[in-house]
Amino acid sequence: MSHKKEVTVKLYSIMNRIRTVEEKIAELYPEQEMRCPVHLCIGQEAAEAGSCAALNDDDYVISGHRSHGHYLAKGGDLKAMLAEIYGKETGCAGGKGGSMHLIDLNVGFIGAAPIVGSTIPIGVGVAFASKLKKENRVMMIFLGDGVAEAGVFHESLNLAQLWNLPVIFVCENNLYSVYSPMHVRQPDTRRIVDLAAAHGMDSHYADGNDVEVVYQLTSDAVKKCRNGQGPVFIEFSTYRWREHCGPNFDNDIGYRTEDEYQVWRKRDPVALFRSKLINDYKFDESEIVKIEHDFKDQVNDAVKFAKESPFPDSSNAELHIYA
C-alpha cells in the first residue's frame, strides 16, 4: 500500500471507529446500564481523527469532558473504555472515573477531566517535563470553544509560548457551550484563533470537518514542535450533532434550529470522506465495507466484554486515595 493510501485508510478507519462507538453508545444508553453522563462527539470525528493521526504512538494527548473521540483516535483500548463507562472493574480507571475520566497510558492518552480548561495546564506541564527530559514527544491538548473564555486558557497559552513548549492546542469550535451559543459568550469582533495569535503563537483556522485538511495542518504542527519551534494553535470549526450530554438529538428544544443542524449534517465528515475515497481515490467500496464491518464486530465484542465484566468490589472505593 502506498503511503498516501495508508494514511487515507487510517484516517477513515479512525473516523469510522469513533462514529461506530458513539452510535453504539447512543443506541444502548437508554438501557440505563451506563450510569454516568456521556458527551458524544458525533459530527466532530474529522477534527479528532485527523489531529491524532498526525501523532506518533508515544506522543501525548490530554482531553476534557468530550473525550471519547480523542481516546479512540489515539488508539485507546476500546474494551477498557466501554467497561469504564459501564462502571466495571475492567474499566480503564477501574470504575472510578466513568466516561469523563478515560485514560490509556500505553498509547500516551494521559487522561481526561471534565472541568473545562483544567487539563490544558496539565498538558503543558507534561510537555514541559518531556522537553526537559529531551524526549522529543509532542503534547496535543484538545479543548473546546468555551475554554477561550476561561483564564486558564490564556495563562496556559502565555506560558507555552514563553517556554517554547512542544504543544499543539487543538480547539474544536462546535459553536455551543452546553446550550449557550457563541454570541452570548464571546464578541464577534474576533475569532478564538486570534486570541492565540495575540499570545504570539503560530495560529491557524480551518474546516474541522475535512479530515485531510485537519491531518495536513496538524502534521505540519507536529513537525514544528519536533523541531523545537514551539507551540501551535489550531481552531477547527465543527458541530456536535447530538445533545451536550446524552444520546439524543435536541434540535427541538429551542437553543438551536433544525435548519442549522441540517446544514452541518450535509457536511458529515465521515460520509464526505467516504464518498471521496470512492469517487476521487477510486477505492473499491467493498474495501470500505470490510473496514466498517470488522470494526462493528469489535464494538459488539467490546460491549459484550463490558456488560459481562464484574462490577468492582465496593471496597475498591477506598483504594488509591494516597500513593
Add this chain to the structure above:
Amino acid sequence: MTRKIKYFEALREAQYQCMEADKDVYIMGLGVPDPKGIFGTTTGMQEKFGADRVMDIPLAENTMTGVAIGSALKGMRPILTHQRVDFALLSMEQIINQAAKWHYMFHGLHKIPMVIRMIIGRGWGQGPQHSQSLQSLFAHIPGLKVIMPTTAYDAKGLLISAIEDDNPVISLEYRWLYGISDSVPEEMYRVPIGKARVLEEGKDITIVATSYMTLESLRAREMLQERGVNAEVIDLRTLRPMDTETIINSVKKTGRLVVADTGHKMFGVSAEVLAVVLENTFERLLNKPSRVALPDYPAPTSPALCDDYYPRAGHIAAAALEQLGKAVDDKLFALPTDRRLDQPDSKFEGPF
C-alpha cells in the same frame, strides 16, 4: 552535626539537599530567584542549580499549579511556592479537582509527587488578604496531605518528607516562625508526615496546637505551671493525615482539652480536633473542651484592631484554668514590655 539555624534557613536547607539528592526536584514560584528569595528560603538556589530547576513564573497561579501537576505525572517533583496562602487561592481548582484527585480517579495509574509551599499568618500589618490561615480548606480534601511545621527542626524534616512523598503535600508556614532558631542537624533527615509531637508532657490538661499557636501554648504552659497546673502540649505538625491516636491517648490521660489553632474557630481545625476527641473518648472528659482560635471575621490591618483579634498564651491558659475551676487572673493578659502585640519580637520590622 547539629547547630542553631532559623526556620527559613531550615526550609532552604531542606530544598537544597533534596535538589542535590534528586535531579527531578525543581522549584518554581513568583519571586523564587529574586533577591529576597521567598523570605530567604530560596536565595542562592538558582545560582547553584540553574534556571532550569529554580524558576520564576508568570502571575498565573492556577495554570502553574497545573503545570506542576503535569510535570509530576512525568516523574518530576515540583516545589511550587506562594508568598502568601491568599495568592494560592487562585489555584484552588487545580489543587482540589486535579492534584488531589488524579491518583484516585485514574485508579492509581498516576502519581502526583508535588509540594506547594504557602506562607500563612501575620507579618507586618498584612491585613485581610495577606495574613490568612486557611489550613482547614486544604485539610478538608482527601488526597492532599497538609503539614504545618512549627520548629526549624520540623520545618526541615517535614519538608524533606513532603518532597520525597508521592502525593501532593501542602506546606503551611507561619510567617512569624521564619526568624525563630532551633537545633537542626546538618544532614538530611525526615520527620514523618502524620505524626504529632508531644512537646511537653503533663497530667492535668491537654493542649493541642498548630503552628505558631504551639509557641503560645508553650508560654501558656509556663503560666499554668506557675498556677499549679501541669499541661501537656502537643504540636499537631500534620493536619492530614491527622495523628488522632496521640491526641486521644493524651486526653484519656488528662481528661481535659484545649485546642489552639492559628485559623478561624468556625469549621476550623479546632472543631475537627474536638470532634475526634468527643467521638473517641467522650467518657474520659472531665469537663467540656475549649477552643482558642481566630474570631469569626476577617483579619484587620491596624495594630489597634489586631490586638484583640489574635489570641495569645493568656487566652489558652485562661481556657485551661476555667476547665479546672481555677481563677483567671489579669496577669495572664499582661502586655509584653519589649514589643507591640503586632510583632513576634522586638526585632521584627516591616514592610512584610
